[in-house]
Amino acid sequence: MALFDESYKALQDRLHKKDLSVTELVNEAYENIKKTDGSVHAFLTLNEEAARQQAQALDAERGHSQATLFGLPIGIKDNIVTKGLKTTAASQLLANFEPLHHATVVERIQAQQGIVIGKLNMDEFAMGSSNENSSFYTTRNPWDLERVPGGSSGGSAAAVAAGMVPFSLGSDTGGSIRQPAAFCGVVGMKPTYGRVSRFGLIAFASSLDQIGPLTTTVENNAHLLQAISGVDAYDSTSADVAVPDFTKALTGEVKGLRIAVPKEYLGEGVSAGVKAAVKKAIAQLEALGASVEEVSLPHSKYAVATYYLLASSEASANLARFDGVRYGVRKEADNLIDMYKKTRSEGFGDEVKRRIMLGTFALSSGYYDAYYKKAQKVRTLIKRDFEKVFENFDVVIGPTTPTTAFKIGEKIDDPLTMYANDILTIPVNLAGVPAISVPCGLAEGLPVGLQIIGKPFDEATVYRTAHAYEQAANLKLAPSLEGVNA
Amino acid sequence: MTEITKEQIKHVAHLARLTFTEEEVEAFAKDLGDIIGFAEQLNELDTEGIEETTHVLDITNVLRDDVVRDSLDREEALKNAPAQQNGQVKVPKVIGD
Numbered sequence: 034m035a036l037f038d039e040s041y042k043a044l045q046d047r048l049h050k051k052d053l054s055v056t057e058l059v060n061e062a063y064e065n066i067k068k069t070d071g072s073v074h075a076f077l078t079l080n081e082e083a084a085r086q087q088a089q090a091l092d093a094e095r096g097h098s099q100a101t102l103f104g105l106p107i108g109i110k111d112n113i114v115t116k117g118l119k120t121t122a123a124s125q126l127l128a129n130f131e132p133l134h135h136a137t138v139v140e141r142i143q144a145q146q147g148i149v150i151g152k153l154n155m156d157e158f159a160m161g162s163s164n165e166n167s168s169f170y171t172t173r174n175p176w177d178l179e180r181v182p183g184g185s186s187g188g189s190a191a192a193v194a195a196g197m198v199p200f201s202l203g204s205d206t207g208g209s210i211r212q213p214a215a216f217c218g219v220v221g222m223k224p225t226y227g228r229v230s231r232f233g234l235i236a237f238a239s240s241l242d243q244i245g246p247l248t249t250t251v252e253n254n255a256h257l258l259q260a261i262s263g264v265d266a267y268d269s270t271s272a273d274v275a276v277p278d279f280t281k282a283l284t285g286e287v288k289g290l291r292i293a294v295p296k297e298y299l300g301e302g303v304s305a306g307v308k309a310a311v312k313k314a315i316a317q318l319e320a321l322g323a324s325v326e327e328v329s330l331p332h333s334k335y336a337v338a339t340y341y342l343l344a345s346s347e348a349s350a351n352l353a354r355f356d357g358v359r360y361g362v363r364k365e366a367d368n369l370i371d372m373y374k375k376t377r378s379e380g381f382g383d384e385v386k387r388r389i390m391l392g393t394f395a396l397s398s399g400y401y402d403a404y405y406k407k408a409q410k411v412r413t414l415i416k417r418d419f420e421k422v423f424e425n426f427d428v429v430i431g432p433t434t435p436t437t438a439f440k441i442g443e444k445i446d447d448p449l450t451m452y453a454n455d456i457l458t459i460p461v462n463l464a465g466v467p468a469i470s471v472p473c474g475l476a477e478g479l480p481v482g483l484q485i486i487g488k489p490f491d492e493a494t495v496y497r498t499a500h501a502y503e504q505a506a507n508l509k510l511a512p513s514l515e516g517v518n519a
Numbered sequence: 520m521t522e523i524t525k526e527q528i529k530h531v532a533h534l535a536r537l538t539f540t541e542e543e544v545e546a547f548a549k550d551l552g553d554i555i556g557f558a559e560q561l562n563e564l565d566t567e568g569i570e571e572t573t574h575v576l577d578i579t580n581v582l583r584d585d586v587v588r589d590s591l592d593r594e595e596a597l598k599n600a601p602a603q604q605n606g607q608v609k610v611p612k613v614i615g616d
Contacts, residue, residue, distance in 0.1 A: 129599075130599055131598065131599060133591060133595060133596070133598065133599075226575050226576060227575075227576050240573065240574050240575070266581075266583065269578075269581040270574070270576065270578065272576060332564075335560065335561055335564065338557055338558040338560055338561055339561065341554065341558065342558055342561075349535060353536075356536070357601060358600070358601075358608055358610055359599065359600055359608060360599035360600065360601075361599070361601070362601070363601035363602065365611070366611060367611060367612075368611050368612055368613070369610050369611050369612070369613045370536070371611075372610065372611050373536040374536050374537060374538045375538070377535075377536050377537055378537050378538045378539070381537075386537060387547070387550060387551075389535050389537065390528070390531055390532065390535060390537070390547060390551060391551060391554055391555075393531050393534050393535040394523075394527075394531045394551060394555070397530075397531060397534060404555070404558060406571060407561050407562070407566060408558075408561060409571035409572055409573060410566035410569040410570070410571050410572075411561050411564060411566060412571070412572040413569050413570060413571065413572045414564065414566070414569065416572055416575065448550060448553075448554065449553060449554065449557055463572075464575065465575030465576065489575075
């Protein structure tokens with residue numbers, strides 16, 4: 034069995050019995066990166082020297098340490114700041130940026146003795162659904178190198194799928210963890226808004242952004258979320274809500290679980306292959322003793338428009354800080370305003386500029402009420418749709434994406450078609466609830482994601498459902514990595 | 520489709536501190552027109568009396584004691600600044616001649 038396919042418990046047991054060293058685990062990560070990342074292009078920056086030093090130090094602690102991520106190799110999306118390790122958010126504007134501190138999630142990973150292997154590629158400033166908006170290079174889907182890995186956390190999903198690291202962190206504003214997890218056949222969790230500190234996450238849309246784990250298995254996912262969750266003095270929007278032991282929920286037991294399936298999530302636009310895989314997965318949960326009922330989330334079809342108005346508005350304000358004054362790549366000009374304009378126009382890519390323009394327009398005088406305020410009201414309606422369903426159900430289940438991974442270049446010229454790909458993930462961010470994507474089979478040889486949505490701060494039930502399904506289905510999907518090389 | 524004029528694009532670009540070529544302005548006028556046109560589907564919904572959601576959680580003020588703590592030293596804080604002079608960030612002139 035490949036080292037990274039071994040269970041969390043098996044790896045921890047072997048490490049502490051000194052049957053395995055942290056150095057071997059870290060070697061495995063860098064060897065696999067060297068073997069495959071020449072074709073996949075998941076990493077932007079490696080942390081090899083520091084990781085190897087840390088591994089050596091940890092090897093002396095085997096048998097003693099109680100840390101929950103002891104010696105485990107973890108990749109970090111490049112919009113999460115790492116002290117002294119280049120952090121670019123895949124933008125030319127930040128091509129030389131070396132953060133002065135760690136994000137809270139990175140501090141917490143280090144506190145639990147996890148090892149940062151490197152920084153992962155993404156769509157620039159997390160704006161995109163395909164990784165084609167990275168200003169450096171496009172990450173490829175390990176299942177088919179001609180296809181996108183999804184986005185914006187495309188590097189985080191591809192690195193786990195290709196076996197380079199068993200764990201990574203991504204961020205999800207409208208589906209950016211779950212959609213790439215679905216496209217690459219890995220497990221991706223967007224926690225409840227406020228569950229994980231956003232301190233040190235380069236902000237895209239502050240009322241929607243959440244950091245979360247992408248992993249090979251549900252169990253690994255629960256362990257990583259456990260380590261990074263909880264209130265943080267540096268993020269006033271992190272929630273002061275107790276964090277339960279997520280791994281206690283992994284019982285394999287779903288008898289009596291009440292599952293709602295929204296008819297809007299299996300309607301037109303969802304491909305036949307995706308529908309078939311998702312229906313089969315729901316039937317499997319039913320066979321395990323869960324009850325299944327069709328429901329309606331009537332405002333779902335308005336979610337994409339609502340999201341693009343709100344997320345772009347927030348982005349236009351958040352990205353105002355990139356002005357070439359305190360950090361980043363400055364483009365000189367004769368006066369301050371022209372320097373700002375030159376730095377931003379040359380430093381940002383097309384999609385980032387498109388969203389800044391849309392957001393600035395929606396917030397500008399005369400349009401604010403018609404667009405921004407209207408979208409905030411519709412957001413309330415979308416949130417209420419979920420509240421109503423959760424009065425009678427424990428989880429809401431459907432596909433993560435309408436289709437499997439599309440081809441590179443297929444949608445990049447048409448922003449509206451690209452945005453429509455996020456129709457099933459966006460409502461979750463607008464409502465602030467947690468949701469996971471777990472692999473549920475293949476359609477025409479490509480992975481399909483099952484999306485399980487939970488009540489606010491009830492990640493435990495989401496994990497319980499995902500884990501019971503994963504164990505019962507026992508799919509063990511992995512790409513052949515044919516044609517993948519250094 | 521909603522009409523967005525080239526003048527509107529130029530005005531918004533200035534507010535956003537961006538510049539575009541004439542060709543880009545035309546492309547943006549079309550793209551933004553399409554996206555805004557798409558967003559106008561929200562007008563199908565009656566939202567009279569619906570409160571706005573700015574944030575999903577009930578946000579309250581987070582207060583702490585005002586205690587003196589160490590912060591970054593000047594040299595470190597300036598590490599990423601593209602231009603600096605006498606321990607300060609340097610920018611092009613703000614006021615014209």
